[in-house]
Amino acid sequence: MTTAAEFDELTGRYAAFIQSLGVEPGDRVAVQVEKSVEAVMLYLACLRAGVVYLPLNTAYRESEIAYFLGDAAPKVFVHSPKDVEWVVPICESLSLANCFTMPPSRLDANAKVEEKRADWDTNARKCPPINGFVHRGDDDLACILYTSGTTGRSKGAMLTHKNLSSNALTLHRAWGFTDGDVLLHCLPLFHVHGLFVALNTILLNGGRIVFHSRFDAVAAIDALKKATVFMGVPTYYTRMLAEPSFNAQCCEHMRLFVSGSAPLLAETFEEFRQRTGHTILERYGMTETGMITSNPLHAERRGGTVGLPLPGIDVRVARDDGSIAMPGEIGHIQLKGPNVLAGYWQLPEKTAEEFTEDGYFKTGDVGMFSDDGYLSIVGRSKDLVISGGYNVYPKEIELLIDTLDGVGESAVIGLPHPDFGEAVAAVVAKKADAALEEAAIISTLKEQLANFKIPKRVFIVAELPRNTMGKVQKNVLRQQYGDTFAPKAAAEKV
Numbered sequence: 001m002t003t004a005a006e007f008d009e010l011t012g013r014y015a016a017f018i019q020s021l022g023v024e025p026g027d028r029v030a031v032q033v034e035k036s037v038e039a040v041m042l043y044l045a046c047l048r049a050g051v052v053y054l055p056l057n058t059a060y061r062e063s064e065i066a067y068f069l070g071d072a073a074p075k076v077f078v079h080s081p082k083d084v085e086w087v088v089p090i091c092e093s094l095s096l097a098n099c100f101t102m103p104p105s106r107l108d109a110n111a112k113v114e115e116k117r118a119d120w121d122t123n124a125r126k127c128p129p130i131n132g133f134v135h136r137g138d139d140d141l142a143c144i145l146y147t148s149g150t151t152g153r154s155k156g157a158m159l160t161h162k163n164l165s166s167n168a169l170t171l172h173r174a175w176g177f178t179d180g181d182v183l184l185h186c187l188p189l190f191h192v193h194g195l196f197v198a199l200n201t202i203l204l205n206g207g208r209i210v211f212h213s214r215f216d217a218v219a220a221i222d223a224l225k226k227a228t229v230f231m232g233v234p235t236y237y238t239r240m241l242a243e244p245s246f247n248a249q250c251c252e253h254m255r256l257f258v259s260g261s262a263p264l265l266a267e268t269f270e271e272f273r274q275r276t277g278h279t280i281l282e283r284y285g286m287t288e289t290g291m292i293t294s295n296p297l298h299a300e301r302r303g304g305t306v307g308l309p310l311p312g313i314d315v316r317v318a319r320d321d322g323s324i325a326m327p328g329e330i331g332h333i334q335l336k337g338p339n340v341l342a343g344y345w346q347l348p349e350k351t352a353e354e355f356t357e358d359g360y361f362k363t364g365d366v367g368m369f370s371d372d373g374y375l376s377i378v379g380r381s382k383d384l385v386i387s388g389g390y391n392v393y394p395k396e397i398e399l400l401i402d403t404l405d406g407v408g409e410s411a412v413i414g415l416p417h418p419d420f421g422e423a424v425a426a427v428v429a430k431k432a433d434a435a436l437e438e439a440a441i442i443s444t445l446k447e448q449l450a451n452f453k454i455p456k457r458v459f460i461v462a463e464l465p466r467n468t469m470g471k472v473q474k475n476v477l478r479q480q481y482g483d484t485f486a487p488k489a490a491a492e493k494v
């Protein structure tokens with residue numbers, strides 16, 4: 001167990017070490033490490049030292065990391081020891097001298113950690129802790145989180161202290177955190193959901209955290225008896241429901257289950273209510289904005305909706321011409337509020353494109369309000385697949401597939417999947433006489449892309465369907481391959 005006093009002391013030492021490296025307020029500290037208590041402390045230490053925290057998904061591969069480090073130009077990179085072989089050359093090529101490793105955890109009593117010269121924790125623990133924190137203003141940057149884009153190029157969302165603090169305070173109040181709350185934390189630490197929504201609210205509460213290094217349904221169900229609040233992506237809920245032993249008794253101590261990052265299916269919402277007696281509270285947000293809407297804690301939690309705009313956040317649904325849609329009318333979801341990002345890192349033009357003339361952020365989600373103000377998301381105007389809560393932008397994968405020998409062109413789509421909600425699939429049109437193989441394409445992509453982006457299936461075809469304007473008809477492909485991962489289709493293939 002790590003106590004609040006240890007946290008205070010160790011984050012003070014980590015912050016002192018950051019300062020000793022000459023990292024100044026506004027400089028970036030990039031981090032790609034396994035989930036651990038030390039990783040949480042490194043995040044908090046960056047905030048204490050007034051520097052910008054830049055977390056990176058542990059699934060990212062060499063070429064992805066080279067891009068992020070090149071783009072964000074951090075002063076420090078803390079990474080997993082297992083990646084040292086490819087990290088060192090990248091850092092050398094960028095003249096990034098301050099590279100440190102962070103093993104899974106040394107606070108874990110069972111962990112055997114060798115003391116290494118480049119180990120972050122070993123070095124930082126030698127520094128006398130700073131007192132308090134370096135003062136930063138509301139509009140100063142706290143974090144940069146990269147989010148993929150429809151052009152295939154990732155953009156760094158610049159989040160300010162105000163963005164983080166306003167959203168944490170709002171959620172803390174809206175979800176009724178109180179003395180004695182214990183959060184079961186199973187989410188990854190490098191995205192908004194695990195880092196801000198889950199961690200910031202419980203830290204603000206001064207509450208306890210039961211900390212799992214990854215989501216495992218059996219372990220999570222067992223830990224529910226020690227917790228009062230749980231947050232997860234829909235896949236966590238479907239996996240818990242797939243455990244025959246999961247029932248109301250497992251949830252006796254719980255007061256709140258929150259779901260988000262991807263649509264929660266109506267059947268999951270209903271089955272959860274029937275099996276446990278708890279109604280999952282679904283909320284909606286984005287990397288760029290933190291949380292935008294939430295079903296209410298005390299009033300009706302309506303399945304199939306993402307609830308009401310959170311206090312202080314102005315959410316509207318706009319028609320194509322920019323006028324405001326009526327309740328029941330589908331349109332583009334836009335918002336304004338203290339939670340909206342300061343802009344994309346070094347991309348002022350891209351930032352401008354994502355806002356309306358009157359300053360509303362365009363989410364790229366399509367939805368409608370009910371008469372009584374509940375928002376439903378009915379689609380996306382952006383070409384995006386959400387797989388197990390991770391966003392995958394088809395363009396990034398199509399650009400890579402199109403470079404492979406024998407490929408004419410490709411279309412990457414999301415198909416319904418019983419575990420991940422949507423799964424990535426690719427339809428590849430081969431050049432005449434080319435011999436392409438699904439397995440070979442998948443293994444080539446695995447060398448270059450994070451694992452969750454790899455298509456679960458690749459279909460090789462003679463040509464892609466096009467409309468009269470010459471545009472590839474992804475809707476036709478989604479229909480054609482729609483039951484690829486359906487349990488029945490999968491069973492027939494065995």
Ligand code: MCA
Nearest residue numbers: 191192193215235260261285286287387388389390451452
């Ligand atoms: C792992 N795999 C996946 C995914 N995760 N494939 C598709 N989609 C995924 N999400 C693949 C791996 O490549 C591997 O394939 C195999 O599944 C097993 O990998 P493993 O790591 O063991 O999987 P797991 O531990 O079971 O992970 C699945 C997971 C995880 C628990 C659902 O993906 C997860 O924790 N997702 C949560 C993501 C999240 O935090 N999103 C919030 C984003 P192979 O065997 O072929 O190598 S923040 C956000 O969206 C906004 C702001 C919001 O509103 O919250």
Ligand code: AMP
Nearest residue numbers: 260261262263283284285286287377391
């Ligand atoms: P990200 O870019 O990873 O921050 O993902 C943000 C996107 O996730 C949003 O624009 C939505 O498309 C989607 N999203 C988040 N929460 C929900 C939800 N509860 N229901 C449906 N989609 C969601």
